[in-house]
Amino acid sequence: MPSDSGQIVYNCDIAGNVEHGDERVKEIAGSTPAFAKSWGRNLTQPLRVLSLADRSKKRGGRVFDRLDKMLGLVQADYADLRYELVRETSIDFSGRELTGLSASSTDGYVWRVLKNGGWSAVAFTKLEDAERAARSAVENAELLARGGTRPVRLSPTPSVQDEYRPALKEDPRAVSTETKLDLTRRYNDIALDHPKVATTHTGYYDVSRDKFFVSTEGARLREELVTVQLAGAIIAKEGNLTQRVRFGGSDGLARLRGREAEMAERVKICVDLLGAEPVKGGEYRAVLDQSLAGVFAHEAFGHFSEADNIEDLPTMREKMALGAQLGSEVLSITDDPTRRGQLGFYRYDDEGVEARPVALMKDGVLTGRLHSRRTMSHVSSSDPTSANTFSPCRCASSLAACATSHLSFGARDMTETLREFRIVSQAFHSPL
Numbered sequence: 001m002p003s004d005s006g007q008i009v010y011n012c013d014i015a016g017n018v019e020h021g022d023e024r025v026k027e028i029a030g031s032t033p034a035f036a037k038s039w040g041r042n043l044t045q046p047l048r049v050l051s052l053a054d055r056s057k058k059r060g061g062r063v064f065d066r067l068d069k070m071l072g073l074v075q076a077d078y079a080d081l082r083y084e085l086v087r088e089t090s091i092d093f094s095g096r097e098l099t100g101l102s103a104s105s106t107d108g109y110v111w112r113v114l115k116n117g118g119w120s121a122v123a124f125t126k127l128e129d130a131e132r133a134a135r136s137a138v139e140n141a142e143l144l145a146r147g148g149t150r151p152v153r154l155s156p157t158p159s160v161q162d163e164y165r166p167a168l169k170e171d172p173r174a175v176s177t178e179t180k181l182d183l184t185r186r187y188n189d190i191a192l193d194h195p196k197v198a199t200t201h202t203g204y205y206d207v208s209r210d211k212f213f214v215s216t217e218g219a220r221l222r223e224e225l226v227t228v229q230l231a232g233a234i235i236a237k238e239g240n241l242t243q244r245v246r247f248g249g250s251d252g253l254a255r256l257r258g259r260e261a262e263m264a265e266r267v268k269i270c271v272d273l274l275g276a277e278p279v280k281g282g283e284y285r286a287v288l289d290q291s292l293a294g295v296f297a298h299e300a301f302g303h304f305s306e307a308d309n310i311e312d313l314p315t316m317r318e319k320m321a322l323g324a325q326l327g328s329e330v331l332s333i334t335d336d337p338t339r340r341g342q343l344g345f346y347r348y349d350d351e352g353v354e355a356r357p358v359a360l361m362k363d364g365v366l367t368g369r370l371h372s373r374r375t376m377s378h379v380s381s382s383d384p385t386s387a388n389t390f391s392p393c394r395c396a397s398s399l400a401a402c403a404t405s406h407l408s409f410g411a412r413d414m415t416e417t418l419r420e421f422r423i424v425s426q427a428f429h430s431p432l
Helices: 022-030 033-039 052-071 127-147 175-193 260-275 289-305 314-319 372-378 414-428
Strands: 007-014 016-020 048-051 078-093 097-115 118-124 161-164 197-215 219-238 242-249 331-337 358-362 405-409
Touching: 022 331, 052 127, 052 197, 052 219, 052 405, 078 175, 097 127, 097 175, 118 127, 161 260, 175 219, 175 260, 175 372, 197 260, 219 260, 289 358, 289 405
Parallel strands: 161 219
Antiparallel strands: 007 016, 007 048, 078 097, 078 197, 097 118, 197 219, 219 242, 331 358, 331 405
């Protein structure tokens, strides 16, 4: 059962190993004699209490044993197998009405096989389908090898063996759904309590991904990714103005606590905009905050840096050639999955490659791309190997993808920037 030390009763060694589910845990917690009687044993030894980490480690060993055996089903030039156990909680409010509440757990596998230059991926969810899925992956790779015009190669990368668990400030997996519901309702009520707010759409979402990866090259990785988010829309009564709010990260539920002032500020912005003068159509100089600038960098530039988006488009490859001047000399953009606490954080990508920052643009010059091992060997052998292959869900093949895109700090502060804007505005008689 849960305790102040974060431990749970998981397993009791008396004359052997006895494993049990939640109901048996409750029985142990309620009455030790009941446990001994139900199992027909004399309880002569104390209960062995395993921490959450110990329980996870024991389960992980069994998973690796299973995946290693499954790898033996494939005869190919290369194969890897990814297994994910995904747990999710979601809570939704529309106004003061609770419109959704769910907690789910799902898992699945993805085979990837390279044979004779053919590259194939097959997903499956049932363990008993492993052999059939492996056979399909090999057969598909052979078909693609015979029908394809460009053999697939994978760029070399070190084979890593490691296990990584993030340091969390309040693990959401150890927090009750009722507590999460109360937290979401409290933020929702901050907006609804304002007389000029018509309604809201507020949602809480957490997801934990326990990922295992093994390959015929010897990679053996496990990583836990845990993210939390609270997001929604505040809608004013007049003018149908909407203000978005979103905060979250990958370092625990504590990131969502104590943000009441931030929520209240979003409400104030929404209400204040009701009296703002509508902007007139035209071309303007603008100062973007960090959030909006990051979205522009991610959507307008980041996705074009994903190598699989341009590998079969000669015109785009020419335009996006490394060394091309694509932006102002003050603009530098980096994609960095190693930024702890961000929603896009990870230690290893879905191909078992260790994450690192990738400088996509430096002083306006294109300097890097986001690659998978396949696109690395095809698009550019000169690019350094990057770890940017990620799958959106447990049963999808991985693609090169943005993680955490950000603009590097400039040399000027806000006061200097605004002073320059006023000078330009006066010179051209245009609004600031």
